[in-house]
Amino acid sequence: MKTRIKELRARYGMTQEELAKKVGVRRETIVFLEQGRYNPSLRLAHDVALALKSKIDDVFSF
Amino acid sequence: MAQKENGKQQLIAVAAAILVLLSSLIDARLSFALAIAGLFAISFMMKDKLWRQAPFILASIMIAAVVVVVLNSQDGPSLPGLAIGGLVGAIIIAFALYRRKSGVVLNDERTIAIHNRAMAYSWWVSYLMIAILFWFDYSGYMKLTAIQFGGAILFTMLISQALIKRYLLFKGDPE
Numbered sequence: 481m482k483t484r485i486k487e488l489r490a491r492y493g494m495t496q497e498e499l500a501k502k503v504g505v506r507r508e509t510i511v512f513l514e515q516g517r518y519n520p521s522l523r524l525a526h527d528v529a530l531a532l533k534s535k536i537d538d539v540f541s542f
Numbered sequence: 543m544a545q546k547e548n549g550k551q552q553l554i555a556v557a558a559a560i561l562v563l564l565s566s567l568i569d570a571r572l573s574f575a576l577a578i579a580g581l582f583a584i585s586f587m588m589k590d591k592l593w594r595q596a597p598f599i600l601a602s603i604m605i606a607a608v609v610v611v612v613l614n615s616q617d618g619p620s621l622p623g624l625a626i627g628g629l630v631g632a633i634i635i636a637f638a639l640y641r642r643k644s645g646v647v648l649n650d651e652r653t654i655a656i657h658n659r660a661m662a663y664s665w666w667v668s669y670l671m672i673a674i675l676f677w678f679d680y681s682g683y684m685k686l687t688a689i690q691f692g693g694a695i696l697f698t699m700l701i702s703q704a705l706i707k708r709y710l711l712f713k714g715d716p717e
Binding site for chain 1: 547584650651652653711713714715
């Protein structure tokens, strides 16, 4: 799985900690998401995309 | 930061399990008191939903019942032992409550999945341990009392769960 979380996060000047707080997960979950080492649930993928003002398709790709 | 916190939590769990194991060499009652305290601490560190805590609370009650039987079957409880056990338990519970109140996100969908998987794996490890101990005892190679048997399973579950959880947290995805 590939993600653009890091790129989009940088665009909005958001730290991993801030994004984690916004979507209500632990910071290391964001780390693993960015590295493509964790497949999120649909709900988490939706929340992350929403926090990054993007669509799920723009953030995650398989 | 959160990873450090998690590492601390795992270290405390392993240290507590070792403490219980070592205390069993001194006094079985002290060891059981510590084990109960540990189980209650785990139940406090679990998610908010009561049904998730229920198995741990039930397990704690069951072990407490065993302890009552053990205490009644011998020539009275060792008061210093129980006092130390209670103190350690109180510290563990206070620490767990402090962590819950500190506002850090302790559990999310990933950690919950990892926790559940670690529990499942530790159940299998314990099952294996039961089989090994049973055949050791049955073949006469090693004679175990019920308390030794129960204690061995208890420590196996605690330690294997903590280690497997640590491994899965490091791996990232439990699947």
